[in-house]
Amino acid sequence: MQAYVVWTEIPVTNLRAAADFYAKVFGWTMDIVQMGPNEVAMFNALTDEDDNAVAGHLYQGTPAAGSGPTIHIALPGTAEDGAKRCVAAGGQVMGPVIDIPQGRFQYATDPDGNSIALFETKDH
Template sequence: MLTTQYVPGAPNWLDLGAPDIDAAVAFYGGVFGWTFQSAGPDAGGYGFFQLDGKTVAGAGPLTEEGASPAWTVHFHSSDVDALAKTVEQAGGTVRFGPCDVFTAGRLAGFTDPAGAEFAVWQPVDVQGMELVGASSAVCWTELHTTDAAAAKDFYRTVFGWETVDNVMGEHLVYTVASPTGTDPNGDAGHAGIMQLPAESLAAGSTSEWHPYFAVEDCDATVAASTQRGATVVVPAEDAEGIGRLALLLDPFGAPYALLTPSPR
């Protein structure tokens, strides 16, 4: 599970790149009840989604050439510059940075060998998200990849993740990852890795990270999302021992998932 006790390798920030920030604020405000606080006149339109006064994510206009609307998962690092070298040595690429973000921290963006984009945040003044694991906040991260075996090797090399494979159904292998020295199947698990099935690959799916937002009622939140312009990719369905989940695209095309967790 995600917590705000951030350690190296764990997700510690999440942000949305969107072509229209005002429209994004209206959409996510309507779905999750978030408000938006600007980061100031020098931040280029970037700001913070908040719930009850606590930051749940960031959002800003698309800045990279050719970038598509997307949620970007950031992972904690105590040394972004050293990690950038490790990413390249492991077969990934540096999209931008490392760079300082005012006095908040140090940032870099990467692409893994299969094409999934992610980022790394080295905290200074801003440690990370202030609310996770609660209703209307991110509760899980998940990588859908064209090469699960290579992805596991890459992220273990870069972050030192512990991983364990869980067989679900007849053919699906779902890998759970956690920070180094922890038990992935325990409370420290923070990410899932799964191979894209053949039908998804044939349909043109590519490797990407998805955030999961916890909600009280998955079906009701799917309805609230579609009423505001979202598209359903995977309809709400039950996952044994996990909860009820769905995958959607927001009105701009950014993927996100919903999860109503099973009672523990």
């Protein structure tokens, strides 16, 4: 079997505020649930058709120094629309929108400084 990403976890300083940011930018309902000993805010991006999609959650923790690894997240609409929602919700965008064969993306950070990419798929 070939290795592949199965889950993502993003550390945030304020779980409810971060869940609100990701909900505003990506259009998710961020359910806060108990997972093991901790509360987490689940990404609800998966549907029955998304068997191979990667999911994850936010957790109360310490964000990486600098920006840490970048998680590319597909969003509804264009990269430009996602960038506007990101800024309005308290994030920052960096540099220009980048075109690649699979679509387009905009580098950004969430309010905790975590590095994300606002990904517009080719068939958005």
